[in-house]
Amino acid sequence: VPAKLKVRDVYTTTYECRKCRANGKSVMKSPGIPEPVIPHSYASAESVAFVMKQKFVNGVPLYRQESEWKQMGLDLSRTTMANWIIYSSEHWLKPLTDRMHEILLESKHAHADETPVQVLNEPGKKATTKSYMWVYSSIKESAYPIRLFVYAPNRCGYNPQIFFNGFHGTVISDAYSGYNNIEGCVNAYCWAHARRKFRDSLPNDLENAENTLPIIAMNKIKKLFAIEKEIEALSPDKKVKIRQLKSKPLIDDFFSWCKSNQNATASAKLSRAFKYVLNHEEGLRQYLYDGYIPMTNSLDERVIRPFTTGRKNWLFSTSVSGAESSANAYSIIETAKANGLDPYKYLTTIFTYLPSQDLIKNPEIIDEFLPWSKFVQKNCK
16 A cells, blocks of 8 residues: 555644633633654654654665655655654654663573674764674563664774673673673674684585585584474473583584694685684583573574665665664664564554653653553554
8 A cells, every 4th residue: 555645733622611710710721632753843653653664674765765755745855854763763762772771681691793884974983984783682582572773883892891781691692702701791602603614614626635624514513503403492491401412412522523623724714714613612512501592693693684784775874863863763673573563553653652751750651662561562563
C-alpha cells in the first residue's frame, strides 16, 4: 500500500462553569491534548517514525526521501528530516537505550563488536578519519533481547571499558585487544574467526603437503561446529556436559596439533593463523565451561549487518549528533526486531506516548515502553 500524506488538525473544546461564573468565579476547563513529538513542529509521530524506518530499516538516504516526500506533495528538506531524527532520538529514544544499557549490565553474558563509520564534521578530526560504531547485544537465551549501538570517535579500548563499567560476566568477541582490559569480565572468543584465519590462508596450490595444513585445521574445527549443531536445543547444563565429554578432547588435540605445526610452514598467512589461535587459546576454550556461551560471535555480526548495509547507501554522518542519533535509532530498531516487533509501530508508539510523560518525576514509566513490556508487545507486533 503506497504511503499517503494527510494533515491532521487537532481541536480542543473549552468549557466554562456557568454556575461558578454566577457566583463570581470564572472557571474554564479543557481536555489535555497530546504533546507533539517535536515542539512547534508539524511533524507527527507517524511521520518521524516513517523517516526513521526508511533510513534505518530500508536504507533510504535522506536526499532520496526528500524527493519521495515532494512526490507526495510536501516540500520536506533533508535538513529538516535530519533535525527530526536528532531531536527525537535524543529526547525519546535515548531514555530507552539508557535503560536497556542498565539491564544489559545486570546480565552475565554479552556480545561485542565494532565497525567503522565516517563522520564529516567531527571536532579535531579530518573528515576522512575513521570513527566507530560499537555494538553490544544480549545472548540468544536472554529473557530481554537487547541490541545496543554506541558511537565513539575511535577504536580505543576505553570505549568498551566505559560501556561495561559495573558488568561482571563474560564478553563474547572476535578477540580484538580493545576488549581485553574490561574490569571484572571474562573474555570468550569466536571460533568462526579462528576458522576464517585458516580459510584465508588457503593457497591456490594444494599439491604441496605443507599446503594441506589449513584444510586439516578447518576439518578439526568443523567437528566442533558439528557437535554444537547436535546440542543446539539442549539446556545450558546439558551443553556443558556434552562439550566436556565430546568437544574438550577435540580442542585439546587441536591446540596440541597447532603447537606441533606452527613452525612447519613458510606461509605468512598460515603462521598468523596459528599465532592467532595459540595466543587466544584461553578465550577460545571458555565456551567449554559455560553452556550460555555460544561458540561464535555470529549473533552480533548479524546485528551489525543492517548498519553496514545502510552505510553503503547513506555513506556517512554529517555530525557527531547525527552519528549518536543513528546509534539510538539502530538500537531501538534492532532491539524491536529481536523482540518480534514491527519497528515502525514501535517507533510510532514511542513518539505518540512518551512526549506526554514526565520522565524526570516518574523515571519508572520508561519500563512500560521497553520492547518486552505487555503494552508494547500488545500494540507493536
